[in-house]
Amino acid sequence: MKLFEPYDLAGLQLANRVVMAPMTRARAATEVPDEQTALYYRQRASAGLIITEGLPVSEEGRGYLYVPGIYNDSQGDGWSHVTRGVHEEGGRIFAQLWHVGRVSHTSLQPNQRAPVGPTGEAASNVTAFALTAAGQPGPVPVSTPRALGTEEITRITSDFVAAARRAIDAGFDGVEIHGANGYLFEQFINGALNDRTDRYGGSVANRLRFLLDTLDAVGTEIGMSRVGVRISPFGRLYDMRPYPSEAETWVEIAAAFQARKVAYIHLSDQLTIGAEKMPQDFPRNFRHTYHGTLIAAGGFNRDTAEEALNRGDLDLIAVGRGFIANPDLVDRWRHSLPLTVADRATFYGTLGAKGYTDYPTWAEQEKQ
Template identity: 40%
Template sequence: MPISTNSPHLLSYFKLGDLALKNRIAMAPLTRSRAGKERLPNDLMAEYYVQRASAGLIITEATTISPQANGWQHTPGIYTDEQTQAWQKIVDAVHAQGTPIFLQLWHCGRASHSSFQENNQLPVAPSAIAIQGEGIHTPKGKQNHEIPRALETEEIPNIVEDYRRAAERAKIAGFDGVEIHAANGYLIDEFLQSKTNHRSDRYGGSLENRYRFLQEIVESILTVWSSDRVAVRLSPNGNYNDMGSPDFRETFLYVAKQLNSYGLAYLHLVDGLAFGFHEQGEPMTLAEFRSVFDAPLMGNCGYSQETAETAIEEGNADLIAFGRPFISNPDLVERFANNWELNPPAEQNIWYSFDSEGYTDFPFYPEAQAV
């Protein structure tokens, strides 16, 4: 593939641990709701990922680690043998294109609803604090957020073990690594942030205690995977799922410093403000994290080809993840490399159509114009 003179850094080869990436563009994890009510990866999903396999690295859509972790319609899981085997077909198809693929591990926490839970139990969270604002789409239609049930201290090791088992299943399925979803107001993020963690046990209060849940998850997964095949995603600036804490800067710099000791594959930061900012202070930057984290940094959210190139050229990022541009541009990398025009953004009403519409039907750049 020709390398654009406008993006020599973004489109350059990169060594991620012992993985060879053909460029520094990652396909960001994107919830697309195509796994059906059974939450099983399928042939349509395989086609979707293969279409986008010119990325240097693919990170799958968020994938739940247990039935309790579910909180979104038709998203895939990794907690049964059947799901594990179904993922293997997708991994094999992506590997046939020469592209590494990481599985993102997810627990929705309070951003779930009783209608997703076994026996209509309440969703769980560090503390009994509900999401304020817009409701949630459930199997029974759009409903208001509920006040979650605060997890008992003795329950937490069981969830840590769910993460470990999911990581083990990811290895069986042939993935190249796992990304721990600790962002966007889901369970781990809820433990990290003072806004949502009002606990008085060993998992709440001090920074050290609020970090403990993530620490235990990372260390449990490191019994399955080597550290250079494990990544973590954080969203220090985001307000999604009603997040944003006054001590966000202190919290996330502390978390990054602690994670730095493991030699992880990368730290994935939703640093951009394109999809909401909590306005609790000046937004955090990749440069701040670069000062405390030695392993590769991945930026994400609202990047253009130009701003991504600049972030890598200036040394603030090693990789940039693109999300929404990959939805409507399966050949995003080729478009960047050749300075081809992008497809118009996809309408949000078809992002979660449950079928091929708005998923695998976006046009590749016409071969006739690729001369």
């Protein structure tokens, strides 16, 4: 099967075409990756490529408790243990760099300031993961953001550059810029939300400027062949709304990525995370303009993954939930073995090993 063939990702050799998709698990009590974090990723290193959970590039970029960041030396040291373990098992791993923008709460921000975004409009019916009024971790309505000043935006680009450098120094094979799922970059891209009148608002080119300037800066720092980007075309998560130039926006961004020769583009189909499905023919249409490595995530099983590869729509297939309860997912797919069903109650925010590192491989199950 094509799914299990090796793949050359911009000079990085992958053992197969199965990618472990980024999944926020909120398991790091001190927001520094620990021994459980290292074990979790090591257990799943048979994936052709692992993309980590989103790693905030700054305190300001946080929207969720217990998420390990990549903005200080302690975090960098912690991630070096993670990358070492994955590499010892023969795996490859990219760090997903993240800024949530307005999807945050004042309690998570430095000095309890307002979160930032392209506009001062709060996201409707959206929650962050913070301390509730009772002092317990849980969902809380996001706070009203503060619109970033024009001169501030380069500061955030610098945060991404510093995080990318720290990630490479920690042993990551590359980084993925999180431009999807209603977070900061998509907030700027979305023409219904972005009401700016400066050079970051209005035209398609202006709305793409922040992401592309950041991509250029990160590529200059670590090499563009080490940089992927995640986007969610026609995404509606976290109060993203349709706008007249939406189709034009994604055509233009495809051309921009093609010109830059990025490591890959990663499409996030939001059907499995509670939003509308990406148009079925989008990957094929995207290929008309962008000819590099294309990954997509969105509820694939072994058969639908193989079909997408054989059609030529995609080069790599990202899988999230399947890896939660099946650290050896690639081998289970390869040998048509049954899959363990994950405990949804432990998907997110439960500290400790339960539902995180205690799922056995098929061989371990058989012994038990």
